[in-house]
Amino acid sequence: xxxxxxxxxxxxxxxxxxxxxxxxxxxxxxxxxxxxxxxxxxxxxxxxxxxxxxxxxxxxxxxxxxxxxxxxxxxxxxxxxxxxxxxxxxxxxxxxxxxxxxxxxxxxxxxxxxxxxxxxxxxxxxxxxxxxxxxxxxxxxxxxxxxxxxxxxxxxxxxxxxxxxxxxxxxxxxxxxxxxxxxxxxxxxxxxxxxxxxxxx
Amino acid sequence: xxxxxxxxxxxxxxxxxxxxxxxxxxxxxxxxxxxxxxxxxxxxxxxxxxxxxxxxxxxxxxxxxxxxxxxxxxxxxxxxxxxxxxxxxxxxxxxxxxxxxxxxxxxxxxxxxxxxxxxxxxxxxxxxxxxxxxxxxxxxxxxxxxxxxxxxxxxxxxxxxxxxxxxxxxxxxxxxxxxxxxxxxxxxxxxxxxxxxxxxxxxxxxxxxxxxxxxxxxxxxxxxxxxxxxxxxxxxxxxxxxxxxxxxxxxxxxxxxxxxxxxxxxxxxxxxxxxxxxxxxxxxxxxxxxxxxxxxxxxxxxxxxxxxxxxxxxxxxxxxxxxxxxxxxxxxxxxxxxxxxxxxxxxxxxxxxxxxxxxxxxxxxxxxxxxxxxxxxxxxxxxxxxxxxxxxxxxxxxxxxxxxxxxxxxxxxxxxxxxxxxxxxxxxxxxxxxxxxxxxxxxxxxxxxxxxxxxxxxxxxxxxxxxxxxxxxxxxxxxxxxxxxxxxxxxxxxxxxxxxxxxxxxxxxxxxxxx
Numbered sequence: 001x002x003x004x005x006x007x008x009x010x011x012x013x014x015x016x017x018x019x020x021x022x023x024x025x026x027x028x029x030x031x032x033x034x035x036x037x038x039x040x041x042x043x044x045x046x047x048x049x050x051x052x053x054x055x056x057x058x059x060x061x062x063x064x065x066x067x068x069x070x071x072x073x074x075x076x077x078x079x080x081x082x083x084x085x086x087x088x089x090x091x092x093x094x095x096x097x098x099x100x101x102x103x104x105x106x107x108x109x110x111x112x113x114x115x116x117x118x119x120x121x122x123x124x125x126x127x128x129x130x131x132x133x134x135x136x137x138x139x140x141x142x143x144x145x146x147x148x149x150x151x152x153x154x155x156x157x158x159x160x161x162x163x164x165x166x167x168x169x170x171x172x173x174x175x176x177x178x179x180x181x182x183x184x185x186x187x188x189x190x191x192x193x194x195x196x197x198x199x200x201x
Numbered sequence: 202x203x204x205x206x207x208x209x210x211x212x213x214x215x216x217x218x219x220x221x222x223x224x225x226x227x228x229x230x231x232x233x234x235x236x237x238x239x240x241x242x243x244x245x246x247x248x249x250x251x252x253x254x255x256x257x258x259x260x261x262x263x264x265x266x267x268x269x270x271x272x273x274x275x276x277x278x279x280x281x282x283x284x285x286x287x288x289x290x291x292x293x294x295x296x297x298x299x300x301x302x303x304x305x306x307x308x309x310x311x312x313x314x315x316x317x318x319x320x321x322x323x324x325x326x327x328x329x330x331x332x333x334x335x336x337x338x339x340x341x342x343x344x345x346x347x348x349x350x351x352x353x354x355x356x357x358x359x360x361x362x363x364x365x366x367x368x369x370x371x372x373x374x375x376x377x378x379x380x381x382x383x384x385x386x387x388x389x390x391x392x393x394x395x396x397x398x399x400x401x402x403x404x405x406x407x408x409x410x411x412x413x414x415x416x417x418x419x420x421x422x423x424x425x426x427x428x429x430x431x432x433x434x435x436x437x438x439x440x441x442x443x444x445x446x447x448x449x450x451x452x453x454x455x456x457x458x459x460x461x462x463x464x465x466x467x468x469x470x471x472x473x474x475x476x477x478x479x480x481x482x483x484x485x486x487x488x489x490x491x492x493x494x495x496x497x498x499x500x501x502x503x504x505x506x507x508x509x510x511x512x513x514x515x516x517x518x519x520x521x522x523x524x525x526x527x528x529x530x531x532x533x534x535x536x537x538x539x540x541x542x543x544x545x546x547x548x549x550x551x552x553x554x555x556x557x558x559x560x561x562x563x564x565x566x567x568x569x570x571x572x573x574x575x576x577x578x579x580x581x582x583x584x585x586x587x588x589x590x591x592x593x594x595x596x597x598x599x600x601x602x603x604x605x606x607x608x609x610x611x612x613x614x615x616x617x618x619x620x621x622x623x624x625x626x627x628x629x630x631x632x633x634x635x636x637x638x639x640x641x642x643x644x645x646x647x648x649x650x651x652x653x654x655x656x657x658x659x660x661x662x663x664x665x666x667x668x669x670x671x672x673x674x675x676x677x678x679x680x681x682x683x684x685x686x687x688x689x690x691x692x693x694x695x696x697x698x699x700x701x702x703x704x705x706x707x708x709x710x711x712x713x714x715x716x
């Protein structure tokens with residue numbers, strides 16, 4: 001019986017349920033493709049805070065997340081599971097993530113304002129906008145970004161950790177991942193022509 | 202917040218397909234619904250048009266009445282002048298494709314500014330040209346022209362009419378108007394001749410037809426519903442729309458009336474129907490308009506005269522002020538004082554005085570604030586200085602008197618010692634004295650043949666009772682009680698006393714080396 005599965009989500013689900021060996025093989029190949037990126041990205045995390053003021057302290061005194069190399073490293077990883085469908089209707093087959101807040105700051109600081117920090121308004125300015133710097137030091141934002149080092153451009157955006165690793169990989173991981181997904185789908189459909197599927201236990 | 206790199210993203214079309222199917226189903230359902238309720242929808246559409254027509258007529262009538270009231274308020278409502286102005290608006294509407302809904306308020310605005318029908322007509326024409334040329338709304342352009350006529354030329358600059366700031370500032374309104382007439386000549390007519398313009402003109406015709414139909418409906422409905430006014434009628438129509446049964450009953454009457462109106466031959470026989478432009482001249486004003494223009498001209502002349510008088514007076518005042526300033530001794534003195542060597546606070550005071558003399562409010566506020574600050578700073582400084590205590594006398598605890606007393610005692614001792622030594626020496630016979638050589642006070646000292654390397658006196662030698670002859674006690678220890686004090690000062694005092702003793706000959710010169 002010819003199987004026709006509609007939707008990306010449903011295809012992966014079908015592979016998982018009716019061809020677990022293919023699913024295992026796909027996950028393995030995705031892991032081989034993506035693990036080096038995550039590992040490399042972890043290597044870009046400096047062991048000490050780029051600024052003494054951002055280093056973690058023995059007591060909590062501010063809302064701003066403190067730099068902690070271990071937390072940032074543990075927040076970097078990858079998943080071979082499918083993501084959620086976005087508002088525009090797209091769904092991802094695998095994801096490399098940098099999920100810690102401090103890691104995200106280290107990754108992206110300086111992207112929005114071309115390395116100059118947010119516009120400075122000072123601590124006495126009114127409003128509740130978070131798009132401005134309310135520090136007493138007008139150059140705080142710029143200095144912060146300077147100390148973090150330059151951003152690296154990749155096709156997925158500019159960054160210092162996973163995006164830098166992604167840029168340095170030059171699309172090899174991407175090619176391998178896409179190839180693995182296509183191969184799994186193709187094999188699944190090929191198998192459907194010859195085999196009768198039954199739901200895996 | 203997390204940063205993700207999504208890999209192998211694909212469009213999940215399943216949801217879209219579902220949505221598409223749902224919409225198709227909905228469309229089918231709607232069509233069926235429309236088929237089933239076609240009659241009802243048609244009736245509703247006619248009713249809706251009827252309501253819109255009535256409203257359009259009411260609004261048009263309101264605008265026309267407002268314009269007439271403005272003319273009356275400005276004393277320009279001579280004879281058929283109101284009708285003339287409305288006729289002008291109607292012609293403009295047909296020529297340019299701009300609705301009278303916009304033209305009437307614009308004319309009203311210009312009339313209020315100029316107080317002159319002809320001038321307002323000129324400016325409205327110009328406003329239409331500018332609006333067509335710049336793409337701005339007629340309302341916006343007419344507001345700017347109104348402001349410019351009243352002296353705010355900058356309002357025109359914002360329209361982007363191609364006049365520089367300098368031109369706008371330095372030119373009179375007449376000059377600007379002339380320039381704009383050249384810059385935007387024929388824009389409105391050209392715009393009306395375009396495809397879009399033609400559509401606008403069709404829209405105007407449609408709108409007018411709607412208003413005319415509305416008027417007919419109002420008349421008919423007023424009669425049919427025993428309404429006293431248009432507002433009353435609109436309320437009744439709204440009420441009617443709430444009830445379908447009532448709605449349909451009323452609609453039957455509407456349709457009958459509407460059918461009779463749509464018979465076009467009626468237009469020719471209806472004395473109130475539209476008959477074209479009539480015999481109103483587009484180039485020459487009517488007698489009433491001319492009368493109104495004359496009155497406006499007179500008023501304008503009076504206004505110009507008053508303005509000129511005011512300007513002359515202002516200029517004279519300015520000259521007088523300048524002349525006064527030349528001989529203003531107070532100002533001269535302040536200026537001279539400012540050039541001298543003065544403190545910052547004095548400079549601020551002088552500047553404040555200068556600002557007061559010049560009656561410059563902003564400068565007065567500025568320097569008053571600065572003076573306040575300076576005074577506060579001075580007070581702060583005075584308070585700080587008052588709080589500073591003088592340095593304590595570091596020598597107050599030093600026991601100088603004690604040292605002096607001790608030194609006096611030491612001196613007295615040495616004096617006594619010298620006396621005792623001298624007495625002892627005198628008690629010796631001549632040979633004994635000769636045997637002592639240069640060491641007169643010391644009894645029992647042997648005179649070495651060769652000068653000793655250590656000139657200090659042996660501990661066994663001295664004045665006292667236990668030697669050969671009168672001897673002093675051996676190993677004299679002198680304690681000097683100086684209290685707490687500067688060691689150097691004490692040492693110097695001791696040195697001074699010892700030097701004096703040496704000078705008196707009561708102590709050997711090299712004793713200091715032995716200490």
